Each structure stands twice: as C-alpha cells, then as structure tokens.
Amino acid sequence: MKIAQIAPLFESVPPRLYGGTERVVHYLTEELVRQGHNVTLFASGDSITSAELVPCTPRALRLDSDVKNSIPHQMLLLDKVRERAGEFDILHFHIDYLHFPLFRTQAGRALTTLHGRQDLADHLPFYAHFPEMPLVSISNAQRAPLPRANFISTVYHGLPLDLHEPTYRPRGGYLAFLGRISPEKRPDRAIAIARATGLPLKIAAKVDSADEAYFRDAIAPLLNGPGVEFIGEINESEKTEFLGNAAALLFPIDWPEPFGLVMIEAMACGTPVLAFRGGSVAEIVEDGITGCIVESVEEAVRAMPDVLGLDRKAVRARFEERFSAARMAADYVKLYQKMLRKRAASEGHLSRLAAHPIAHAHARAEASLQSEPN
Numbered sequence: 001m002k003i004a005q006i007a008p009l010f011e012s013v014p015p016r017l018y019g020g021t022e023r024v025v026h027y028l029t030e031e032l033v034r035q036g037h038n039v040t041l042f043a044s045g046d047s048i049t050s051a052e053l054v055p056c057t058p059r060a061l062r063l064d065s066d067v068k069n070s071i072p073h074q075m076l077l078l079d080k081v082r083e084r085a086g087e088f089d090i091l092h093f094h095i096d097y098l099h100f101p102l103f104r105t106q107a108g109r110a111l112t113t114l115h116g117r118q119d120l121a122d123h124l125p126f127y128a129h130f131p132e133m134p135l136v137s138i139s140n141a142q143r144a145p146l147p148r149a150n151f152i153s154t155v156y157h158g159l160p161l162d163l164h165e166p167t168y169r170p171r172g173g174y175l176a177f178l179g180r181i182s183p184e185k186r187p188d189r190a191i192a193i194a195r196a197t198g199l200p201l202k203i204a205a206k207v208d209s210a211d212e213a214y215f216r217d218a219i220a221p222l223l224n225g226p227g228v229e230f231i232g233e234i235n236e237s238e239k240t241e242f243l244g245n246a247a248a249l250l251f252p253i254d255w256p257e258p259f260g261l262v263m264i265e266a267m268a269c270g271t272p273v274l275a276f277r278g279g280s281v282a283e284i285v286e287d288g289i290t291g292c293i294v295e296s297v298e299e300a301v302r303a304m305p306d307v308l309g310l311d312r313k314a315v316r317a318r319f320e321e322r323f324s325a326a327r328m329a330a331d332y333v334k335l336y337q338k339m340l341r342k343r344a345a346s347e348g349h350l351s352r353l354a355a356h357p358i359a360h361a362h363a364r365a366e367a368s369l370q371s372e373p374n
Contacts, residue, residue: 001336004088005029005051006042006081008095009073012060013047017233018180018206020261021115024157024328025094031160031329040088042081056080078102090336100130107132108343111335113155114138117279119145119256134339136332139280142258153335156284157259158328159268159319163236166270166316167244174200176246176271178239178262181207181215184255189276189297191222193250196301199227201250204242206233244269248291248307251275252300260284263291267319270312274300290315 005028011019014026025041026049032039033050041047045055056077061067078099085091085103091110093099103110113136127135127149137143137154175197177190187203194201207215223230234242243249249266257279264284266273273291275281285291291310292303 001090001333001340002038002040002088003032003090003092003336004040004042004081004084005032006077006091006093006095006099007044007047009044009057009070009077010060010062011044012063013041013043013049014236015060016063017235020259021094023236023261024115027158027160027325028329028332031158031325032333035329035333037333040084042077054080054084074098089340092332092336097126097130097133100126100133104130104132107134108346109339110134111136111332111339114142115258117256117258118142118149136335138259139257139283141256141279141283145256152338153331155328155331155335156323157261157264158323158325159264160325161268161320164240164244164265164268166268166312167240168270168312168316170245170247170271170312172202172245172247174202174246175274176243176249176266177201177203177205178234178243178249178265179205180211181205181219182211183214183218184253186252186254186276187219188222189252189254189300190250191219191228192297193252193274193300193304195225195227196297197304199247199304201228202231202242202246203228204231204234204238239265240269243271246271248304249273250300251281252297253278253281255279257281264319264323267315267323270316272307272310272312272315274303274307276300286318290318 005025007013007025008021011022013022015022029039029041029049029051039051040054041049041051042054042056044057044060046059047053057073061070061073082102093112111134127146131150133150134152135150137151138157140154143151175194177187179185181187190201243266249271251263251273253276259280263273267290273285275285275291275293277293277295281293285293287293292307294300294303
C-alpha cells in the first residue's frame, strides 16, 4: 500500500524534545514501513525517518527563531501534498482540519486523525460543513462533543515495545510529573499531592511561551518549598530513567484530555499512574491494575498507598497488550483497507452507471438491425 503521512511542522518527526503528535506520527510511520508498506512522510526537513521524507520546511517551526508566522509554511505543506496526491492510495493527515477545503473531493482516501481537544464551539459548524471527511478519534471521550462528525473509528496511540525498558525495582522513591506546564495540566495539584504524602516530586516539563506567565506567577513560587525539583524539558532517551525510577506518575489534569501519551509511556516503564478523571483517562488507565483514578487532591492522597502497591509487571503487561505501535499500525491498516474497498465499490458503481446507457443504446441498435427486412 502507498501511504502518505502528513505531519505538523511545529516539531520534527520524531521531535527532539516535547511533541506528542509528531512522536505518534513517527511511531506509526516506522511501523508501517517495517510491515512492508511504501510510506512517504511530509514533515519538517530535520525529521528522521526510514520512509521517504518530503521536507516542507527546513526545520521544525518551534525551534526556528526566524519563523514569525506559521501559516505560509503550512500552506506550502498542503501544496506539496496536493502535487503528489495522485501517487498514494491513502493520504493520512495529522494536521487537524487545515486540509479539508483542498482535499474534500478526495475524501474517499483522505483520513484525518484528530489529536487535539474537540469541545470548542468553533468546531461544530466546521465539521458540519465537511461531513464527507472521515475522521479518527484517539479516544472515545475526544469525539463526544461532536456526535454528528464523521468519525469512522477510535485508534489508541501505541509505542514500540522496545522503546522503554521496564523498571520493576525503582530506585528513585519520587513521584513524577512529565509533559507541559499549563493550567489544564495542573502541576500545582501534583505539588500539593506530593507534599501531602511526604514524597519528593520531580517535574520534567516544558514551558511554552503562552504559559510563561502562568509558570512565573502560579508555579514558580511553589517550587521554593521543600521536596519539589523542576528539571525542565527532557528528551526521549531521558524518559526511560525518569519514568522508570519514579514510584508513580502524577497526571492531575483539569481538562478533557484527548489521549495523554505520557500515561502509556509510564506504563511502558512499569510505572503506575495516579490520574484525575477527565477526557480519555478512564479509557487508558485501568483502575486498580495500571493505576488509580481520582477526582480530588484529597482522594489522590488517600489513594497513594494503593497506587504504590500495584504490580509493576502487570502494568507493563497491560501496556504490551493494549498500547503497542504494532497494534496501532494494524488498526490503521484495517481502516485504510476499508476505505480502499469502499472507494473501489463506489467507483465500480459509477462505472456501471456510466456504462448502462451505452449498453442500452447498443441493445436497441442491435434489435433495430435484426428487425430490418433482408
């Protein structure tokens, strides 16, 4: 199968540091190549892939200080895809809905995975205007605000099984917070939980420019107290040790999380997750097996002994069963094949309709000839 993967340009594929969507696109692309598919990746020029790379900007936009406006770069990405669209069986987009107007006539082979939150009012009329575009959600909770959108499946993210080595006897004795400093991720809750339980907390997170004021005003003052260490942004190779040696991952979100890649990264390391209920959490964390789900700081503090007592081997086993990159790629291949079958059936039907009047005319001509006198 000839497949185009179209990634966002804000981070490279894979990202050097933070970047959930680009990381998932990388795992999917590499697994599809491993399974023998012909894959072309449209991404930033500093991406690294075993697929054919079509560079759409020299480097990741977030790390390029010369980039002031991302829109021209995204338009160039779309035009490069348009130029080569005829080469592919499937066009798999990971750029939200930016491509809908340009590719709606090719909806039968244009699949879109939505990676962000969908509970914003502006989304409703937009999806209603493009009902033919097939969508994939990354959790069932993500699609709930859009009951009339054309979701054809939910595909959970997956990681390569050898990406993180599990740690069954962690040495750190600390709680971990990993990801992004922002109001919806609630690092303040993580700090409150750690201090209430008397366990040290390590925070490995990036601070986007949009969240600098929140970090400065709300979080930085909390770091001055005991037991909390702010590490900053870490790369992929550092995650195994950071998560593996943690006693548990804290995921105290306060928003409708679409998926939460860090939860399965922790599970891959054998590390249980203490998460607040919301968005995808109840679909990802199996309460009492891979972690505990709570609804307040007080409940989190009470649940901490149960979380720390979970079997880390069982956590890793459930990760392998549910969240491998091979499973993710297989799910997408089934969708690609379903779309191709549907498209072939539709084209066959149109061909029969087109041929019908011609055949009818031929039959009438033949009958007329047969009725003529010799």
